[in-house]
Amino acid sequence: MSTAGIALEAPRLLLVDDDEIFRAVLARALERRGFQVQAADCPAAALPLARQFSPGYAVVDLRLGDASGLGLIEALHALDPRTRIVMLTGYASIATAVEAIKLGATHYLTKPADPDEIIAALGRTSGDADIPVAAHPPSVERLEWEHIQKVLNQHQGNISATARALKMHRRTLQRKLAKRPVRE
Amino acid sequence: MSTAGIALEAPRLLLVDDDEIFRAVLARALERRGFQVQAADCPAAALPLARQFSPGYAVVDLRLGDASGLGLIEALHALDPRTRIVMLTGYASIATAVEAIKLGATHYLTKPADPDEIIAALGRTSGDADIPVAAHPPSVERLEWEHIQKVLNQHQGNISATARALKMHRRTLQRKLAKRPVRE
DNA sequence: TGCGGGCGTGACAATTTACCGCATCAATTT
DNA sequence: AAATTGATGCGGTAAATTGTCACGCCCGCA
Numbered sequence: 284m285s286t287a288g289i290a291l292e293a294p295r296l297l298l299v300d301d302d303e304i305f306r307a308v309l310a311r312a313l314e315r316r317g318f319q320v321q322a323a324d325c326p327a328a329a330l331p332l333a334r335q336f337s338p339g340y341a342v343v344d345l346r347l348g349d350a351s352g353l354g355l356i357e358a359l360h361a362l363d364p365r366t367r368i369v370m371l372t373g374y375a376s377i378a379t380a381v382e383a384i385k386l387g388a389t390h391y392l393t394k395p396a397d398p399d400e401i402i403a404a405l406g407r408t409s410g411d412a413d414i415p416v417a418a419h420p421p422s423v424e425r426l427e428w429e430h431i432q433k434v435l436n437q438h439q440g441n442i443s444a445t446a447r448a449l450k451m452h453r454r455t456l457q458r459k460l461a462k463r464p465v466r467e
Numbered sequence: 468m469s470t471a472g473i474a475l476e477a478p479r480l481l482l483v484d485d486d487e488i489f490r491a492v493l494a495r496a497l498e499r500r501g502f503q504v505q506a507a508d509c510p511a512a513a514l515p516l517a518r519q520f521s522p523g524y525a526v527v528d529l530r531l532g533d534a535s536g537l538g539l540i541e542a543l544h545a546l547d548p549r550t551r552i553v554m555l556t557g558y559a560s561i562a563t564a565v566e567a568i569k570l571g572a573t574h575y576l577t578k579p580a581d582p583d584e585i586i587a588a589l590g591r592t593s594g595d596a597d598i599p600v601a602a603h604p605p606s607v608e609r610l611e612w613e614h615i616q617k618v619l620n621q622h623q624g625n626i627s628a629t630a631r632a633l634k635m636h637r638r639t640l641q642r643k644l645a646k647r648p649v650r651e
Numbered sequence: 652t653g654c655g656g657g658c659g660t661g662a663c664a665a666t667t668t669a670c671c672g673c674a675t676c677a678a679t680t681t
Numbered sequence: 682a683a684a685t686t687g688a689t690g691c692g693g694t695a696a697a698t699t700g701t702c703a704c705g706c707c708c709g710c711a
Contacts, residue, residue: 374602375613376602378598385568385593419632424634427610427611433604437604453657454701457658458698458699626689636670638670
């Protein structure tokens with residue numbers, strides 16, 4: 284990080300996500316990495332904020348309650364085409380990815396996403412002393428575990444239903460669950 | 468399509484796919500729908516053809532033998548930014564979709580795609596379609612595929628490096644890449 | 652009290668992975 | 682020019698994982 288005037292020079296970033304906890308955690312992580320963060324939980328709140336805050340960067344979730352983040356991307360891009368926008372989503376699909384990029388997003392990431400990865404996606408390779416490591420991608424095993432847990436949670440711990448949703452055999456799911464989560 | 472002067476007015480379309488049968492079938496289908504089609508099986512053949520043919524539309528496959536269709540998209544876009552390019556692939560992933568759109572493709576479709584769908588995609592601009600957000604969580608298989616593609620992309624297609632990053636065997640990665648991804 | 656579903660588990664076959672090795676090719680290095 | 686390094690493709694085989702079927706056991710419900 285540069286030595287002087289951090290508060291004044293810090294790039295402004297708008298974070299839009301409807302999950303309060305996720306928002307708070309990510310906001311803090313980004314602030315710690317030198318961004319000045321403003322957050323909102325829906326497009327209606329985000330737009331006025333964007334007008335006033337005039338952020339150079341934005342991270343927006345695809346699923347914002349009932350609204351879609353796609354419209355917000357379009358609006359942010361219309362407000363200032365130079366804004367670097369990353370779309371972040373837990374429910375990724377090719378169709379929404381294509382649409383997001385066409386509407387002006389600079390990148391499209393799936394949750395879980397590491398803060399460094401998000402920053403990299405924003406296209407800000409801050410030439411300072413941070414992130415000497417090339418962010419290690421999670422192993423497929425690790426990712427799979429996270430995903431299974433998430434879906435299992437959505438189904439209130441119902442293993443059979445989860446297996447169906449994941450298109451895997453119940454027996455296999457049981458076996459995977461019996462094993463330890465992989466540590467990196 | 469209009470009734471008169473088809474031969475003169477017919478929009479020109481460049482079709483690039485390394486599968487000869489597929490190419491022939493699709494070319495015929497597109498011609499029957501009023502396009503003037505020129506086909507090629509690799510970027511090396513496609514580029515000169517594009518220069519001479521100056522197509523307003525293009526349909527290009529992602530996997531062209533050993534080459535990638537992404538480079539061709541970039542080249543076609545550089546040749547004439549107004550060219551409407553659809554990327555068509557049986558190995559679809561979010562990572563390559565994002566890449567394709569950023570390089571100038573107007574749309575990205577997965578095989579099998581019917582000709583009408585392709586034509587619709589060629590004419591589509593952003594925002595004129597309601598993208599269904601977040602249906603079901605992806606299957607573990609799909610998730611794995613997307614993750615692999617993403618990391619592969621981060622490593623510029625280097626299979627060995629990707630295998631190392633993913634902590635999986637290079638041989639295994641090769642086999643997974645050779646297979647087609649599951650349709651959702 | 653029977654029915655449907657979820658859960659846990661054993662067993663065995665089918666498939667997939669890990670791990671070899673080897674050959675080729677391209678880019679460096681010596 | 683020859684040697685070295687690293688990427689890629691691919692065959693083969695042992696080891697591991699998954700698919701599948703079959704149980705028995707509960708629980709909630711009509």
